[in-house]
Amino acid sequence: MAREYPHAQVVGVDLAPVPMDREAIPSNCQFEIDNINLGLSHFRDHFDVIHIRFVGSGLQNFKERTREIHSCLKPGGIVIWIDADFDLYSTEKFEYHLPATDDNPGGSWTQRIGSGKLV
Secondary structure (H helix, E strand, O other), rough: OOOOOOOEEEEEEEEEOOOOOOOOOOOOEEEEEEOOHHHOOOHHHEEEEEEEEEOOOOOHHHHHHHHHHOEEEEEEEEEEOOOOOHHHHHOOOOOOOOOOOOOOOOOOOOHHHOOOOOO
16 A cells, blocks of 8 residues: 555554565555554544454454544545454444435445445
8 A cells, every 4th residue: 555655654553563574665654563452542533544454353342443443534534444244243233324315415425335326
């Protein structure tokens, strides 16, 4: 991502060090070892885009972590979250939003994109 967008600052966050060739990392990329279960207040209002992959099973208090992750976005930012369907394993009730439409402008743009209704 940092090579594709050299004008952007890219921050990778992981629970443990990831083996990598440090000399191959672009100067606009940094990595942090962090446990998001302990909080992300140091990233509040920091990112335009947050990309998350397969962390849901390690999250404590999924709803609170989701709210906190969203608080790390700058206004107008977007979270791209790729994970498994945890409804199968969770006793928490999740709130699903109908897709955004002209009649439902407060709906979910993610649902709209995922349903192929974004034109």
